[in-house]
Each structure stands twice: as C-alpha cells, then as structure tokens.
Amino acid sequence: MALYRQLQEVDPETAAAFSPRNKPYLIRAMEIFLSSGKPASVQKQKSQRNDVLIFGCSWSRKDLIERINARTHAMLQSGWADEVRLLLARGYTVDDPGMRSHGYREIAQWILDGSQEQDFPALEAAIAAKTRKYSKRQMTWWRSDPRIVWLNPETGDIQATS
Numbered sequence: 001m002a003l004y005r006q007l008q009e010v011d012p013e014t015a016a017a018f019s020p021r022n023k024p025y026l027i028r029a030m031e032i033f034l035s036s037g038k039p040a041s042v043q044k045q046k047s048q049r050n051d052v053l054i055f056g057c058s059w060s061r062k063d064l065i066e067r068i069n070a071r072t073h074a075m076l077q078s079g080w081a082d083e084v085r086l087l088l089a090r091g092y093t094v095d096d097p098g099m100r101s102h103g104y105r106e107i108a109q110w111i112l113d114g115s116q117e118q119d120f121p122a123l124e125a126a127i128a129a130k131t132r133k134y135s136k137r138q139m140t141w142w143r144s145d146p147r148i149v150w151l152n153p154e155t156g157d158i159q160a161t162s
Contacts, residue, residue: 003030011039056142058150058159065132072103072128076120084108102134103127 004020010033018025032040059067084107092098094108110123142148150159 003027004031007033008143011041013041014039014044017041052147054145056148057153059153063154064135068131068135069128072124072131076124076127081107081111081141085111088112094161102131106130 001020005115007026007029008015011029014029020026029040032038032043036043056138080103084104087098087104088108088111094105094112099105099108102125106123106127112121151157
C-alpha cells in the first residue's frame with residue numbers, strides 16, 4: 001500500500017485507473033515515473049496516436065476452438081512438459097511470474113503432484129480449456145475497439161464491425 005500511496009502523490013490519474021492490489025501495473029507506473037521523471041499519465045497522452053490501422057483476425061468460434069486444441073496438443077507433444085521439468089529443476093516454482101503463462105502452472109502442478117502419464121489427456125484438456133476461456137475474454141475486449149478492421153482469415157474478406 002505504501003507504493004500505491006506514493007503513486008497517488010506523483011500520478012493520481014494513473015493511480016485512480018487501477019486497483020492498489022494490481023502489483024504489476026503499480027510497479028510499472030512507478031518505473032515510468034522514476035525512470036523518466038514524468039507521470040505515466042503524461043507519457044500515455046504523448047504516445048496516443050489516431051493514425052493507426054489495426055487488423056484483427058476473426059476466426060469462427062468452432063475454428064478457433066480447433067486451433068487452440070491442436071496447438072495445445074502440438075506443444076505438449078513437442079516437449080512442453082520437459083521444458084517445465086527443466087525450469088523446476090533449475091529452482092523455479094509455480095509462484096514465479098513466468099509460470100503465470102497459460103499451461104506452465106498446470107504442467108508444473110501436474111509434475112509436482114506426480115500424476116504424470118496417467119492424467120496426460122486431462123492435463124491437455126485443462127490447458128486447452130483455460131486457453132479457450134482466455135481467448136473468449138480477449139475477443140470480447142477487442143471487439144469493443146472501433147479502430148480494428150476485422151478480416152476473415154480464411155477468405156481475406158473484411159467483416160462488418162459489430
């Protein structure tokens with residue numbers, strides 16, 4: 001809370017934009033201030049540009065689910081669990097920031113629980129499900145951005161904005 005109070009003093013606009021419990025945002029806002037001498041809110045105003053063209057791929061939900069499932073399967077087949085085993089052997093834990101990426105914490109927990117091999121399909125399904133939920137949240141977020149021109153990746157057609 002002390003760091004949040006400091007941010008409120010140097011940049012009340014940025015502090016008001018997020019929860020005091022959001023440590024990554026809090027730390028980044030203070031890093032910006034301490035490295036530049038200017039509040040993050042001032043930096044943000046300077047960097048906003050309106051002459052940007054943004055394209056987004058609008059996959060059908062069915063295709064997106066198939067792609068996520070296939071990618072999760074391929075990553076696991078190509079040694080993702082071995083990568084996590086190596087990270088754990090080097091002293092990383094499920095609480096380290098890198099383990100917040102989709103799948104890493106689930107694989108680490110799977111390894112630490114000793115449920116390897118017998119529950120591999122369940123692990124794959126859990127990672128794919130978490131990724132699908134995240135994908136849905138992303139699409140909900142991005143669909144509200146009027147700057148994005150949505151393309152159908154299968155046909156290249158521009159789709160009407162919603």
